[in-house]
Ligand SMILES: Nc1ncnc2c1ncn2[C@@H]1O[C@H](COP(=O)(O)OP(=O)(O)OP(=O)(O)O)[C@@H](O)[C@H]1O
Ligand SMILES: O=P(O)(O)OC[C@H]1O[C@H](OP(=O)(O)OP(=O)(O)O)[C@H](O)[C@@H]1O
């Protein structure tokens with residue numbers, strides 16, 4: 001029997017991820033950091049789970065919600081933008097909800113935004129009334145327009161949406177934005193965010209009632225740990241003892257630091273596990289407040 005046939009025994013978990021594209025490598029790397037390893041099929045479409053009974057199916061990202069809904073896959077890693085669009089479509093045609101978001105995964109960040117030509121002077125969304133808006137996300141756009149009480153025409157395009165105003169196909173667009181450089185290159189400006197997106201773990205609307213429930217719990221627990229480690233950094237620095245009350249409030253998302261005395265009692269060496277973003281700005285603030293020898297180290301493992 002081919003390993004890609006729909007699973008008959010329900011003692012393995014099948015996770016769909018993007019075969020190639022923006023989410024492919026980060027999805028695989030995240031699952032590998034949860035201790036999963038696989039043996040790849042010759043056609044590179046299926047990866048058999050070796051360390052755990054969790055297999056991968058490598059597909060187009062747009063197919064992932066449908067594969068979950070049809071029970072071909074148990075879970076999937078896909079952008080919230082794709083999941084929400086297909087969820088709305090299912091709700092509109094009366095077949096949904098058929099899947100749900102289980103866990104945001106912290107990569108593939110972007111937003112679905114309305115953008116208009118740079119030459120427009122933008123006041124508010126009522127300016128879109130009667131206009132044509134090009135998008136690959138007709139459900140999300142139509143719902144947003146309906147909620148805002150705006151009557152506009154949705155023009156469906158499957159790609160290269162940003163060029164539509166220049167080609168005279170549309171007056172405005174609604175597409176994914178990350179750095180904003182594609183909009184700028186097409187003389188467009190973002191004016192309204194419809195959805196903040198990132199890659200998410202998706203699963204079926206109903207809970208599993210067999211061995212997959214336990215496997216899913218295990219995967220969610222490991223994902224939670226792996227994501228926490230990714231966000232965590234170990235910060236080390238030295239400071240005069242009397243500056244401690246000034247420095248500690250600059251570490252709001254740190255656990256209680258380990259404090260060691262050096263040079264008698266006057267100088268301290270500190271190490272703090274920080275769970276938020278340790279930006280350059282934050283490090284500069286600490287330095288200005290008297291910390292020196294600042295060092296940020298990645299965390300490889302955490303066991304509370
Ligand atoms: N500019 C961006 N920055 C960050 N994330 C993005 C960006 N554009 C898209 N994404 C996210 O990555 C997902 C996959 O994008 P990609 O361009 O690889 O998709 P695709 O071309 O539809 O791939 P496929 O061939 O699998 O259908 C998007 O659905 C979105 O969630
Ligand atoms: O704000 P930016 O950083 O410029 O990113 C936004 C662009 O990225 C995505 O396209 P992608 O590069 O994946 O091309 P494609 O969708 O046409 O394949 C998206 O559809 C936008 O066009």
Ligand SMILES: [Mg+2]
Pocket residue numbers: 060061062
């Ligand atoms: Mg796609």
